[in-house]
Amino acid sequence: MVDFEWYRSFISIYKHNSVSEAARTRMMTQPAMSQHLASLEAEVGEPLFTRAPRKMIPTERGKALYTQVVPLIEALEETTQNLKTSAATSLPVIRIGSAHEFFREKLAPHIGSYQMCVIAKLGIASQVLDWLVEEKVDIIVMSQKLSAPGVEYIPYMQEEFVLVAPPNYNEPTFEDRESFQAWLCSQPWISYDLDLPIIRRFWREHFQKRPQTHPTHVVPDLHSVLMAIEHGAGISLLPTFMLDDHLSRNKVKIMYPSCTVFNDLYLAYQMKNRNSPLLKALIERMKKTVENNIR
Template sequence: MVDFEWYRSFIAIYKHNSVTEAARTRIMTQPAMSQHLASLEAEVGEPLFTRTTRKLVPTERGKQLYSHLAPHIESLEEKTMGLKLHLSPTMEMIKIGSTQELFTEHIISYLSRLDLNTITYFGDADRLLELLKEDRVDIILTTKKFMTPGIEYVRLMEERFVVVAPIGTNVPECKTYKEKELWLSGQRWISYGLDLPIIRRYWREFFKTRPTINPVHVIPSLHLILMAIAEGAGVSLLPTYMLKHHKVTEPGWRVVFEQMSVRNELLIGFKSKHKHVLVINDFIKRINEAQIEGVI
């Protein structure tokens, strides 16, 4: 008999093309996840993935099984989540997709003012778009605008990124951009990702070239990057709103070349077919009002 959890594990592996990543998202050990897949493949009678050196690629049988299972599994999970939350029948619900940083800095302080029940999903910009396209969330808070048919965006606010370094960093007096680029290139950089997000834009805007740095640490969390900087691990680019919210008497970090900042828009994304849904319009209106009032 097939265990329902085997299906959930199969869906996770299919989406992430990795047993390790699927295990992380399901809060399981990798051996347990591998056992789920092996058991399901034994039940089906043929492989559901082919193994390459870098990722798992679904077989035709795997693709077929996913197309049959995914809508039913996701529907069951959402219904179960609703029951677990004991949602009030007098309050509407909105499903939010966000990065943990945006949720922490812009939504948590506002939750008590919402007359809504909420379910929140976390992920990077690509994952959030996937959740929105699958109707698993109603809106997403993102920094990346995809030119995807049927998806619209409205501006929430603008963020400003600056270079942040450990408090004891000795910064020479640099009079030209070239001198600043040479000094910055010689630092130990911490990046949000291997593709140097925001760092590449900083280099293009001020130095008109691509950065030649290799990050010493890649940490996909702005809050953890700030903590690492305070511990002396390196320098990075961080949004000023986050520095303001985390200001303490002795922060352990300092802003370098403060006048050199790059700007990035924070966006609220939603499906065009839902643009007139009252709960979505109300959420967008209220969160914009809260931003203007300085609540978020």
């Protein structure tokens, strides 16, 4: 039977082209390293290296074995390290999926109170849902209830989007909605998506139609939108949870505060895990944090 250490020695020899250097790196004696290689070659049934003066040259079989073995060994070592980390923390592990902005602003400040080892995976809604379906995360925060087999959604909180502009931006008054809409259409808009998802919602709620405007700039995420606004590139709609510090430092301002859009957020998890004590404890803590922020 092949010993795991034989593979580690083989990889080290391959990387260093030298038995002596591989032995030094692995803190082994050279005879022990040579024995590992000889045992692996006997198991494989053919040489893995050609011995040259002061150099070990991999054979074609050696190259093929290295390509096959390295990802497996690295994955095994990573798993072992993760297990050690989990054991060292003595905390149960919970994996959370979320949008970048929401995790950074609303979850990251509170993970120390969860009494869990939090592993976060961040991405767009469709990605995050795929991770849940593939069981790469245990729970996700979603702004849409996208259909997926075996997934259950529960209400979490509302996020409020407001119209944000640079602090010195002109904010005229209007006698009617048509004039207000025409002015908005003439402004440079910044979006994180060509489809203008939240901007479309804003237009439907306040003007009962689709937006008659196109973004001047499209940037990767909401933090990039906020940075562009700070530097005078245009206006956009942003969630209020991102703005406190920027408003207090007069980096941006909220225009027409009565014109807002509310977005429902949900927690989603695999239905089969709904009674998991760890999951229930996390949901309770996340909801309590929201309640405390509202008070």
